[in-house]
Amino acid sequence: MSESPMSGHQGIDPTELGPNMWLVDEMYRRYRDDPDAVGEHWREFFEDFTPKLDPPSAASNGHPAAPAPDAVQAEGSTPAWGRAPRTPPATVRPAAPTAAEPQQQAEPSPEPAGEASPAAPAAPVGGTQLRGVAALIAKNMEASLEIPTATSFRFVPAKLLEENRRVVNRFLATNQGGKVSFTHLIGWAIVNALEMVPAMRKHFAEVGGKPFVVTAETVNLGLAVDVEKSGGSRTLVVPNIKGANELDFAGFWASYEDIIRRVRSNKLTVEDFAGTTVTLSNPGTIGTQLSVPRLMAGQGLIVATGRIDYPTEYQGSDPATMANLGIGKIIGMTSTYDHRVIQGAESGEFLAAIERLLLGGDGFYEGVFASLGIPYEPVAWSGDRGAVLDEDHRLEKQTNVLRLINMFRVRGHLLANINPLGGKVLSHRELDPSYHGLSVWDLDREFFAGDLPGPRRRSLRQVQDLLRDAYCQTVGIEYMHIQDPEQKRWIQHRIEGVDRSLPAPDQRHILERLGAAEGFERFLHSKYVGHKRFSLEGAESLIPMLDVLLEEASAAGAERVVMGMPHRGRLNVLTNIVGKSYSRIFREFEGDLDPESTQGSGDVKYHVGTAGKFTGRSGQTITVELASNPSHLEAVDPVVEGMVRAAQDNSGDRDRVKILPILMHGDAAFAGEGVVAETFGLSELKGFRTGGTVHIVVNNQLGFTTAPESGRSSVYATDIAKMVQAPIIHVNGDDPEACVWATRLAYEFRQQFKKDVVIDLVCYRRYGHNEGDDPSYTQPLMYQAIDQRRSVRKLYMEKLVNRGDITVEEAEGFLAEYRQRMEQAFDETKESAPPPAQLERRGPQPMGVLPPVETGVERGVLDKILQRVTTWPEGFTPHPKLARQLERRRDLLEKGAVDWALGEALAFGSLIVEGTPVRLSGQDSRRGTFSQRHAMLVDYRTDRKFYPLNHVSEDQATFLIYDSPLNEFAALGFEYGESVVAKDSLVLWEAQFGD
Template identity: 55%
Template sequence: MSSPTNTTASSGDDFGTNSWLVEEMYERYRDNPAAVSEQWREFFSDYKPGDVPKDAPVAPTNGTGASRGATTAAASSGTRGVDDTFPMRRPANIVPTQEVVAPAPAALTAPSEPEPIRGVGAAIATNMERSLAVPTATSVRQIPAKLLEVNRRVINGYRSRTGQTKVSFTHLIGYAVVRAIVDAVPNMKNVFVADADGKPQLQRHTNVNIGLAVDVDKGGGQRTLVVPVLKGADTLDFLGFVNAYDDIIRKVRTNKLTVDDFQGANVSLTNPGTIGTNQSVPRLMVGQGVIVGVGSIDYPAEFEGSDERALNQLGVSKVVTVTSTYDHRIIQGAESGLFLKAIHDLLLGEHGFYEGIFRSLGVPYEAVKWRVDSNDLEGADLQAHKQMQVATLIRVHRVRGHLIADLDPLRWKTPRMPRELDPLTYGLTIWDLDREFATGGVGGVQRSTLGALLGVLRDAYCRTIGVEYMHIQNTDEQRWMQQQVEGHADNFTPEPMVILERLNAAEAFERFLATKYVGTKRFGLEGAESAIPILDAILNAAADNALDGAVVGMAHRGRLNVLANVVGKSLEHLFGEFEGHVDPHAVQGSGDVKYHLGASGKFQARSGALLPIELASNPSHLETVDPIVLGTVRAMQDQIEPAGAFSVLPLLVHGDAAFAGQGVVAECLAMSDTSGYRVGGTIHLVINNQIGFTTSPEYAHSSQYCTDVAKSVGAPIFHVNGDDPEACVRVAKLAFAYRQTFHKDVVIDMVCYRRHGHNEGDDPSYTQPLMYKAIAERRSVRKLYLESLVKRGTVTVEDAERILADYQAKLQSALDETRAQARATTKVPPPPKPVGVLPHVNTGVERGVLDRVFAAMNRYPDGFTVHPKLLRQFEGRSAMYENEGEVDWATAEALAFGSLVLEGSPVRLAGEDCRRGTFSQRHAVLVDYTNETKYAPLANLGTGAAKFWVYDSLLSEYAAMGFEYGYAHANPAALVMWEAQFGDFV
């Protein structure tokens, strides 16, 4: 049996529509080989111009040649082109006026003599002639474009806000074409070939290699067509398809297409709709199975003169006409029809088409869904009902809009649309988006289309800022907030260079310490650098408002960065603490850690105004500093006249787990508006890195947010995405304005991440492998913001890097000066001798019991993937136990727990991060490295064993310890333990 004829690299036949371009490149190569790229030179080394079959068929006339001749003759005979079958009659009552004499016609120029078509034109003509040998048929389908338009608007709104390029209709339709072939009618990618004897054969293709017809303006009124090929389109998700498509178009525009870019198409896509063509039946080139033509997106012609508002009321959609011109030798009409139906279904959102696109692009919202319209034009009751539903939708966005806000920089959880925020819940569909409704003044207008109204509401509550304020009882405060965020009464104008400079300083400081003091604990701010622009914006506003001072309280996370970049602590002094230059006679002595020390200074606003600022020393235990700061501020305010001016600003920085877990936070909120403790409102900044040491949010608090405790006193809460520094600065200014207007507490919940472990030596991937995989792939907020500013044209990369280099040079100079100083020596007293307090008790068990427990510790469920680093540790543990008969502390503890469980005594262990262990030593619960499923070996000791429970508690001591005491009292048979994490947490 003969095999299909192969096309060699030296033949122009494989290029189809692009053959003219090959001829043109060859002419350039022949004149000057250096004028083309090395790849083209290699291609032309054995190229034979005009290498096409000499017996290529020409178009059959079917009598049309005679018809054309007859038409030409008639047109040149001077006969008037008027149909006189029904002669026109002149009305009798019309009085003839003066005869209008038409101007004499201009002299006609005879056409030129026929001339040969050469070069590019000849190649195109040959291709078109050859295409006539392909017996084609065409299927046509008109598809509603409403959902396509709406989802594209959502996609491009998001991409515009994040500084990305727009997605075109051709991107979306082209991807639908590919998916329709792959998932519905794979035969569309096959092609007809003939073997050496001319016998017909079918060639099946695994991949969809789609040729993209691109119109090229050659200047001088000349246009031409190139069809580069996007290979393996079926292997790409939507983002990959868009990137590959755009890369090809970029090559076309910059004239950088290579030989390979023109070869291998088995499907083609042409979109003459971009120039207004409604429908196209393009030519199918030899070597392809189908070419898809896409028309313009517009209302059907019969509605072209209609009022668009009337069309919106009627629910008339714009449409796009898609044609499938296919090789009828291998593809049947039914298959072509099913292919177009598949495209139709996809563009109407079937089979999760738009959901997959949103997921691929990282759009943090659910895709809009297709629904049939319901709009009785004569039914007043229905219109009134819809109006009421719109009012409900407005209120629900004010109350619950934050639930769909784009708050998580990692976006590692699938976005969900709560029913109460979905317009479909209220009977409002995509058809209502262009219909007008009363708004009640939202956005400063009384009437608006539903689409515009939703735009205002979602810009206010559902972008990278989510606001909770409808729990506030005071309606004046509610209205104030609505005016600020819905109508942009705050008139926020970002200062990009200021923000970039602050981010530069924040990131450079952490990178500098990480480089110069490798492995040293510093509890860095990486992942939460936007906290520095937030604090800067608040203090800048406080200075411009002539406040008398600010007192800041915070724990260890980011404290050194705040000292250096906000409070203005001397860099030499700070580096001296890393070098060991500590004054032993200072109040705190020589033993306190550098990330607990305080400082005071003067903050200078950009206007030149100065604000005294103090960062209180941290009393080691989380959130203990909060009431100390409030007491300090009240004392300062009581010494300032007039009383009640609240001219000293308290500013507290919290961790997410501590804000929810530490009872002292709730106590401070409870005292915030009482006469003896009032300070005129505290601004709380929660650095929400979505983890507490190793404890995930679902174990750290029972509420939706870590900040829900603040609702108890009616404090507004601004949730903001930490990777949007402009949004962070905006909420900082709004929070300060609210505090100054109402003298109440206000909370900023900055959702971010922690790039490293709890400290720089900790590995968090033992317990959160998926989160830290996402973090490892995430670029820093400074780089992301710089990229967006470069795209906007606000700054160049060179300028930004120069600013960064200047700050790094400042740090290096301070370090050099510090290291030039002599280090003070201190004498540390020896530790006291240990004293025993309990008599010896024999607690030993049989070796067989220990072996059974140890075997269970090294047994995992089928398909469970242990963390690679942990697996190596366990292998070392096994070698030590089996060969040397020795165990470390953590293994001894596990053996003791296991032996008790086998003896029938239940064991319950709870505390902060105790499943893994504070020092990564216990690993009582293992986390699958690939999917984060959990497994506790000691809870699976087999038949007859008692229960073993181990829990990460919320970040609480007093309540958590009391709970375990109550549990132990009610279950004396169990060993109940509460682990004090660092020993000082009691």
């Protein structure tokens, strides 16, 4: 029943981490040391790779890099932390260092290795002479007797540590992989407690016969690792984590694992043992409750942790009874210190600080969660109130458990990890058990689980796990607004307690499709630099989603789908789903445009429709038609519905299962355009219904430059779909397996209930709105995060390797195929390139001039405005490119030249200086569609906003400028209303051109 902190230590047995947890990291290391050491396919994969479990580089934490491996080796090391399986015996090397920098004190072994010298005295009966490492340990132990130590003891409740470690590991298991052990967390608490009680960083030193007390600035945390040698005997090594107090938890965890890995592979170096400040020892592995270890010279403190277990008097008690009584496990901890320089009170305070941290004080777990990118709130500590042995309390808690279950069904999506860019801690009071009077102490108690699948009675922990798995992983589903109980039950049966893992062929197919999606974009990117293509990058999961949708539909006997979609990813869908040939698309890029199209403006690629055949994996085919659409976003929605309805009626598809509508949308357009609501309004009407549309919102969290807070009043971009009680499935675009699973669910729902269903594919946009646009003017921090983000293909491949789902050789095969696809594309363009088209450009017709009006203002006023719109406040950091742009504006006026944007700023500025308020709204108006206006500056480091025209003079009128939602009718109507009342203001609405 007992658990040692070390038994949670999983760094030694890789199988417990996911079979290949280290594999990718190891290959990366080889690549980093010598890029030629890995195959050429891997190089592209590693270009932007950051190893998750690689410790921060020595340079980054201010320590010199370790000397070359091999300098010092542990003998036949099998670290016994966690009882690891034995590694093959290593070659015997020079004496391994043992506790407390032994290598600094190491002297040559008193006896040469090999035969004893004939002159040596006879060994005692049964005696074996201590040599090498063993002799050194003996020596060091004797030396340690000179240190006058004292020891403080404390038992610390382990309940919260256990619960939060569980949350962490459940998250890691479904995301990056890896496991955090109790010791990682306890070690981290020790490092933090040393910051809180710096007196514990002192040690004693004697120089020239004089005593000194030394306070270490950096904490080099020694880890006492018990190593089992090939012959079965044991020894001890104490390498340390350098500068542990300068790391965050993720860095500490990575360094810790790195050390254990190097112990295991005999790769420790002299540097690893140098300068230990404090040591952590854990004899809890073998069941020890408390121990008083020896303190080595040069250190002032050694902490020992015992096993994690129930107090001795409860050994053998019934776990259910203990849960009901609120009895939890504890950990014994000791602090053994050098009493010459550290006092008992300081040591006591130090252990108290560790306890406070392990009970969640000072944001301890919040820090751990944040550094690992876990988007949840940690479990909080609380005392056990209202013991459940009391009938009333039991009933009350039971009721609350049922309420919690319902709450997860209603609002669980708010805790779902659906945003690949993360950045926000997900929480909602009604999903917090404490809001329902339930605490950590209730987790092990049993309750009736209502209508959840599985046993009628189970622990609250099991209930909560099931709910979190169903509603709060990378899929969040809204369906409780549906009034039909049958539809709700149908959904619950498919998401509660259901294993969502995909079979191996599906995984490989997804990876292949992601390669096709990314490869196409990368190719266009390198070949047609600066061309608009409205890249799908950041949302590549759309391709496997459409693929599975067509696969399912064709397998079920559907004959045709009609799709409507906007600009984003359209070319990708045309090639990878509709089957339009690469060469046809490339020809359009090379200038072979349809002369009928928009005067050859080049936008035909994003608007023209086409029809093709999709062939599923099992060979079945289905006709796919992509409707032509105008630039006007969402205008195609009712058109697609009309096309489908006509086709259904013509072919006698009365059940509406043979011809299926699919609509794709951008998040801003879906939330903004009125025609979306109008089309939903048709969906259930006899004369208009098409048996349900599968909607996929490609939610890249921006509409051109407009963020959701300016673009919509609803929580989600998809809230409008609730008007027809459609289920809405939000899914993290960086989890392609979840995307595919969500698509299957959506399709099945549509077929079953003949109703609309919406998938909200939460993703990001790797570039600007189009490839020539710089998004970092308005969203600098978001784009710094996006720049760091590796493609979904790479992340998925890494995950498959880490989980052991594909081998390294298979991964290499996928990388080779990806490269080959690019090369083939290059060949195809070479073959297909036609002569560049000569398009006749007609200039605009002269429109005449308006009668002249006196508008002039004093030059001084213009200079003042210019000064304002080309400067920014102290401490504000403008975008580096913009700073230069504004500088040029100043030069312009000096030369007497004024461009459109400056002319406009001077006009607005002079109006407000004269006392006329100005109000302007429109799509992306604050920055300007052409990146020309910059009426709002955004701090490059903090996202803070500054509006220069609001600071021209003290008594000026207001200048108000807003990005509107992506609609025209409502925004224009609103501004017209403004102008009817605000007669003395200049009220403007700005339209946005085409796409």
